[in-house]
Amino acid sequence: MTETINRPGSPSDxxxxxxxxxxxxxxxxFSRWTTPILWTLHQNxxxxxxxxxxxxxxxTPKVLTSRLRQLERDGLVERRQFAEVPPRVEYEISELGRSxxxxxxDLGSWSxxxxxxxxxxxxxxxxxxxx
Amino acid sequence: MTETINRPGSPSDxxxxxxxxxxxxxxxxFSRWTTPILWTLHQNxxxxxxxxxxxxxxxTPKVLTSRLRQLERDGLVERRQFAEVPPRVEYEISELGRSxxxxxxDLGSWSxxxxxxxxxxxxxxxxxxxx
DNA sequence: CAGCATCCCTTGGGATACTG
DNA sequence: CAGTATCCCAAGGGATGCTG
Numbered sequence: 001m002t003e004t005i006n007r008p009g010s011p012s013d014x015x016x017x018x019x020x021x022x023x024x025x026x027x028x029x030f031s032r033w034t035t036p037i038l039w040t041l042h043q044n045x046x047x048x049x050x051x052x053x054x055x056x057x058x059x060t061p062k063v064l065t066s067r068l069r070q071l072e073r074d075g076l077v078e079r080r081q082f083a084e085v086p087p088r089v090e091y092e093i094s095e096l097g098r099s100x101x102x103x104x105x106d107l108g109s110w111s112x113x114x115x116x117x118x119x120x121x122x123x124x125x126x127x128x129x130x131x
Numbered sequence: 132m133t134e135t136i137n138r139p140g141s142p143s144d145x146x147x148x149x150x151x152x153x154x155x156x157x158x159x160x161f162s163r164w165t166t167p168i169l170w171t172l173h174q175n176x177x178x179x180x181x182x183x184x185x186x187x188x189x190x191t192p193k194v195l196t197s198r199l200r201q202l203e204r205d206g207l208v209e210r211r212q213f214a215e216v217p218p219r220v221e222y223e224i225s226e227l228g229r230s231x232x233x234x235x236x237d238l239g240s241w242s243x244x245x246x247x248x249x250x251x252x253x254x255x256x257x258x259x260x261x262x
Numbered sequence: 263c264a265g266c267a268t269c270c271c272t273t274g275g276g277a278t279a280c281t282g
Numbered sequence: 283c284a285g286t287a288t289c290c291c292a293a294g295g296g297a298t299g300c301t302g
Contacts, residue, residue, distance in 0.1 A: 019170065020166055039152075050283065060276060061285065061286090062275080062287090069261060073256040075248060085283095087283055088284090089285090099241070103238060106233070107234060108152060121227070184264095194294085194295060268297100268300100274291105276292100281284100282283100282285090
């Protein structure tokens with residue numbers, strides 16, 4: 001049995017990966033705000049920082065920056081900077097990012113077909129709900 | 132233009148849903164620990180509380196309880212209680228939960244085929260990483 | 263066994279203000 | 283425009299102890 005490394009404190013290093021092989025992808029793709037960002041870039045093509053900001057409505061520049069950096073680092077988004085005045089920067093979904101499209105589409109289908117059931121279940125549920 | 136409801140404080144009510152139709156499903160299925168739990172139940176059939184706890188290794192009973200309640204409420208997991216001494220409770224993935232299996236499988240495939248690229252991108256990345 | 267109750271603490275993120 | 287820099291807070295979780 002291999003030794004389990006426990007580094008409490010570092011982000012997203014809970015070890016579910018032990019029990020669940022897709023945990024890394026989940027962390028990668030389904031972190032807060034990453035899905036909306038990828039989706040928006042996928043639908044609209046290259047967008048500038050402000051354009052993204054506007055479409056995501058409630059996101060703050062700080063968080064948008066942070067998520068974009070992360071997505072860029074992970075190769076899901078490409079950042080292109082133009083030497084202009086005023087400065088222009090465009091973000092575009094990468095080929096790698098695009099390869100997630102079918103999965104997003106499937107999630108969309110699943111949603112259409114099953115979210116109603118989830119709503120049902122929620123209404124029917126009477127038990128306790130801690131936290 | 133429809134009025135955007137803003138209730139800061141309530142969980143997962145950031146509005147990315149505006150820009151991203153699959154946000155609700157993402158919140159439902161890819162919250163912390165839910166994937167490992169569903170995956171484990173899917174692989175192993177009905178499991179008792181302790182069995183789940185053991186397989187998930189680092190999860191605490193508090194969190195496990197909380198996630199299970201949530202999954203039960205949303206109809207993704209079924210809880211069966213047996214009137215025995217000592218008490219026995221079994222958790223099983225529901226039909227609705229099972230319907231997610233293909234998507235999980237696709238995520239697994241994507242992972243196998245592309246996580247290496249992500250690693251590459253991370254190593255190649257030199258820019259700043261706020262947060 | 264299968265939790266529930268408490269306490270506590272890290273941290274993701276929101277709000278706001280400011281620069282190159 | 284495209285971010286940075288600070289301040290700040292709620293909340294998700296971890297640890298521990300107790301109960302039906």
